[in-house]
Amino acid sequence: MEIPSQYLDLFKKRAFAHLATLMPDGSPQVTPVWVDYDGKFILVNSSKGRQKDRNMRRDAHVALEIQDPDNPYRYIAIRGIILEITEEGAEKHINELSMRYKGKPYDRVDPKNPRVIYKIEPLKVSGH
Numbered sequence: 001m002e003i004p005s006q007y008l009d010l011f012k013k014r015a016f017a018h019l020a021t022l023m024p025d026g027s028p029q030v031t032p033v034w035v036d037y038d039g040k041f042i043l044v045n046s047s048k049g050r051q052k053d054r055n056m057r058r059d060a061h062v063a064l065e066i067q068d069p070d071n072p073y074r075y076i077a078i079r080g081i082i083l084e085i086t087e088e089g090a091e092k093h094i095n096e097l098s099m100r101y102k103g104k105p106y107d108r109v110d111p112k113n114p115r116v117i118y119k120i121e122p123l124k125v126s127g128h
Helices: 005-011 051-058 090-102
Strands: 017-022 028-033 035-037 042-047 061-068 071-086 115-127
Touching (some): 005 061, 017 051, 028 051, 042 051, 042 090, 051 071, 061 115, 090 115
Antiparallel strands (some): 017 061, 042 115, 061 071, 071 115
């Protein structure tokens, strides 16, 4: 499923996503994240070993909500499944995201916990 064109602007501005994953006991865990879209997949970037990383490796089902920073009543909600987890290109990707969200290169590099990109296939999309 593609992201409707009227919501593509949310992937170009400083719109934070709220990523929902599932804990081992089935309870939800929600984290604000930087988000990107490559025309096919929703892209989330995180450090290996964080709670959301462990959750997504165990259960590939996720949900995201992205709220328009210019109009808090406008949002897109996405339910999807992670099709790929990769370290390839993750450092470059986090720098691109940091430039969009912070206006400067990413400055919290931790060699012990490499960056990872999660490629999420949107299965259900709704918005307002």
